[in-house]
Amino acid sequence: MTDNTDPLVLFMPSGRRGRFPVGTPVLDAARSLGVYIESVCGGRGICGRCQIEQQTGEFAKHGITSKSENLSGVNEVEERYARLRTLPPDRRLSCQATVQGDLVIDVPQDVQVNRQVVRKRAESREIIRKPATHLCFVEVEQPDMEKPLGDLDHLFQALERDWGYMNLRADFHLLAETQEVLRKGDWQVTCAIHDDGRGPEVVAIWPGLHNEAYGLAVDIGSTTIAAHLVSLLSGRVVASSGTTNPQIRFGEDLMSRVSYVMMNPDGREAMTKAVREAINTLTARLASEGGIDRSDILEGVFVGNPVMHHLFLGINPVELGGAPFALAASGAQHVTAHDLGLDFNRGARVYVLPCIAGHVGADAAAVALSEAPQKSDEITLVVDVGTNAEIVLGNKERVVAASSPTGPAFEGAEISCGQRAAPGAIERVRIDPVTLEPKIRIIGCDKWSDEEGFAEEVEAVGVTGICGSGIIEVIAEMFLAGIISEDGVIDGSLAERSDRIVQEGRTFSYVLWRGQVPLKIIQNDVRAIQLAKAALYAGVRLLMDKLGIDKVDRIRLAGAFGSFIDPKYAMVLGLIPDCDLKKVAAVGNAAGTGARMALLNTDHRREVEDLVRNIEKIETALEQKFQEHFVNAMALPNKVEAFPNLAIAVELPERKQLASAESGEGGGRRRRGGRGRG
């Protein structure tokens, strides 16, 4: 029983506080307030996971004076721990340190108990941990002929006694293993217990104290599989890596993979095998990079678009190839790593996020979880551009989602000199509106092409092509320089002013680079980008119509493409609607972040399940308006809306009656002098 003369304890950074009798272990105080402090050993002072720091001094704002004598002194257990492991100065074990007076306690997020692992750049997002899998150290009663309970049952008894787990079950493989592990650990073992809504289950067991548990958060993209290896105990990312999705050999884009399954009886199986093997290879690499053992991976969380989702789970994706684009299963899936053939711990569990719709996958769900439009008053637009652009739009009141068939142009696939983002690829472009001369920057070199030393630096790699973000910039700069018209035609008349404009049959091209490999932007490249951006914009606009809004408050660009394009140029091309550029941000691999969130906290799993249930799904193919928006969005920036914010950022060419609407391709010639205010 506590009363208000008991000492007051404040936990930071959560700010939770409560009164506890003198002598209460700090760990117990934290738990009773719902402050999450990891403890594997259950308060025996041997795992070292429950470290805290006392903050001393007067905290007037909180009305607490935290004197050093208000925390009990270092005891023998802590001394022993500090001797055997590493306990940084000022750190205490909260299972040993007891409340002696008012306290301010800091719960550090970075608890290092074992070998040094590779530090990754800190992820911006800190995720509150409430993992589905916990480690629990227990001392187990030995067999007794007088009370002949089975060894596994003795283990269950200890887990109930020390950790409160009731009605435990064990993963099948542990029936055969437990007896030996108990003897090896001299009746002291650590169990991994998984519980995600179906009751607790022992999924792994190690002799003695086992102080490491990891999870893998994986985003299976059509092109790239990206994964984070995350400590379930600290929440820290210990390694991140990506690999090419080997399914590419069966088809570049989603629909060609679906076709491959239709044409080949073993196609589904081959692609399932390929992606699982790639994940296993990637897992091995991450484990080695993080300096951990693969058998310490106890959980996996997976996201991906619907076709990737189905192929990974072993589901035939052909229904996704045509209307009504029926998902075999849209809800969240709970399966075992063993069922999926993944080389994790034998008892590891896998959670797969729900899909939103036949074209809007678990990756989009993860992005929505990460960006949480439903938590804000502001209208947030989240765009994840891939071969399909997945779009989520809304706020607290209502969230809508759709997928737009942008095609692979943004990934450089339908561009004559396009290539994947790799050293040698042009990623930045500026064109002088007077001379029409360009300057470029390539991946792997920090200098612009007009800076000194550029030639020397790029000599080794060469300038090999143009990547997705480079394409956006060059088309946008060509438009801003008046080289292409609002309707996307390269103005052949400019050939008089610059030899960068050259004729190719009935159309013109712009010579961007005169290296060993000359790189040109041809009329068809412009068309491909127009089609892609019109599809994306039309999808966004359709969702805005659904919400009855004309502008969005903020824009989040997710994915690799979103990370590298300059929002300004995206807006110049009318890829995204007008918005205060300060409110447009790249959020990196938001799908990966969403996967990490679901990995580290089961509340986030329930959150994304609810979110997906409540999101209104819009099928663009069913909407008359989509075609209309699409046609109107072909122009640069587009003919749907004004761009007041964009006009502040750049000087747009003067809008005029689109020539092409009257006389087709030839209209480009009338574009001369059209830069107006230039």
Added chain:
Amino acid sequence: MTDNTDPLVLFMPSGRRGRFPVGTPVLDAARSLGVYIESVCGGRGICGRCQIEQQTGEFAKHGITSKSENLSGVNEVEERYARLRTLPPDRRLSCQATVQGDLVIDVPQDVQVNRQVVRKRAESREIIRKPATHLCFVEVEQPDMEKPLGDLDHLFQALERDWGYMNLRADFHLLAETQEVLRKGDWQVTCAIHDDGRGPEVVAIWPGLHNEAYGLAVDIGSTTIAAHLVSLLSGRVVASSGTTNPQIRFGEDLMSRVSYVMMNPDGREAMTKAVREAINTLTARLASEGGIDRSDILEGVFVGNPVMHHLFLGINPVELGGAPFALAASGAQHVTAHDLGLDFNRGARVYVLPCIAGHVGADAAAVALSEAPQKSDEITLVVDVGTNAEIVLGNKERVVAASSPTGPAFEGAEISCGQRAAPGAIERVRIDPVTLEPKIRIIGCDKWSDEEGFAEEVEAVGVTGICGSGIIEVIAEMFLAGIISEDGVIDGSLAERSDRIVQEGRTFSYVLWRGQVPLKIIQNDVRAIQLAKAALYAGVRLLMDKLGIDKVDRIRLAGAFGSFIDPKYAMVLGLIPDCDLKKVAAVGNAAGTGARMALLNTDHRREVEDLVRNIEKIETALEQKFQEHFVNAMALPNKVEAFPNLAIAVELPERKQLASAESGEGGGRRRRGGRGRG
């Protein structure tokens, strides 16, 4: 809302009754009273499982007059069903027939809806059904681009709507299968849903209406594997069969199999594989005999002694080979048939009963479940004799259990002319106390050897040996005829009276049969039986001591041995304590009955789990008293108790000072004339 002017409906044989508004379907009325009527189609009148019969007339005892017009007339749905399938006259579908007035309704236990299956002899025990697995027919919504829920999720929705299942999950393999099955069934499918304490899970799915579900109840004995194939819908046994446990090639008895594992690194795996393969072969035979498809087997329940239990589950049994005889796992196990490599339905679930102790297995638990000593005021002794005798004793107040190392003598294994129970084996013996001439009966022939025609009938098979029950009788009859003394010595002096008594070195034998193969009972045979029966009796007595009792109220002899021995002779030998012979009964394969109970009703699973938790386990090896009882039980019947009930049944030889106690083997000679009251 019902009131007391509503019609009264009485269900038989349960006797449950209640008032229901006019128009209530009888099925709904039954359900609301907890009367179990199967329905696969959920009241659509297509599965035919919900048949009932109205009993008409005045039921004065119940205060009900059940007129035929009190049940609604046959409707179109029932007419259609009767046309397409078979609906016996007087049978009605309770989902269609509605309450129109007071009714007496009979719920038949034998509902035949499909092809005729082989009828097995009715099992004595009727088990109330509450299976873990149910069939549910549903109509599923088709994919809709506007509401893009996955097909599996639509299925879950339908199962929630029609059957009330919440928070469903699906077995992993159904992720890949469901979509195709839904299309094949034109969006009408039948699901098997399993729920045994961890929430409902769809484990199988068929297109359209699927009206068959079976389970297998298996008793894995060291020598024989016995199985019943049971309909989960009707509770009926559709086929029963047994097969030799192929592990015999690794060792005859349990300890030699444990030794085999100790000596051979692959021993455990080889024996696990052997037993599972044998179960698969047996399953195929049962399925063929019952005329069913193996994929309709949705559940398995397994029992066996601890070593069999471990080997079946893939657990190394070596710890069971020595003190403290630690079970790897004693609690009930929930696993999948797939994990065990069993050829059932891919999603079939398996329940394994708990073990009581290191020597008292899940088979004994099943026997205890079947005989339920804990439910009675009377003290019940349950004995299951095998290589080990498993003994359960107690009543409502307290139940104790132990295992006694009887060895294989009762199975004929250590008897010079012993053999397994098979045609040609002597199973009944009578010895004339005056002439000392025997008469016998053999398995496969109904005549006694002194009856006319016996010689002709046995000519084909011959008299080949003596089986377990025959050994009990011959030793008991030799004792009753004064051929062996109370201390078990064959009285050589009788050689003077009969040439059936012959000398063999220092001891004598009794010539039981003078056929082509002469069959003799030698002194060592008597010793073997004395040792075995002393072990069994000592175990029983030890448990009686624990309960502080001197007599038991009833005795249940389980297993094949128990079925064939004559309780009277068992008592003459002092195998079992004195008891009113009318209260001694063979209960057949009680372990198999217990397994069937757990298969058909999850309440019985909880019951056996509780029972096993509460049984007090006695380890005979730890008890000083066991040795004492054992020594005293060597005598015939024994030196521990008087046998008042036995004395009523047979004329026992007069008890006298045991000669052997004074002068060893030679004491037999003084036995002459000792039949006293004869």
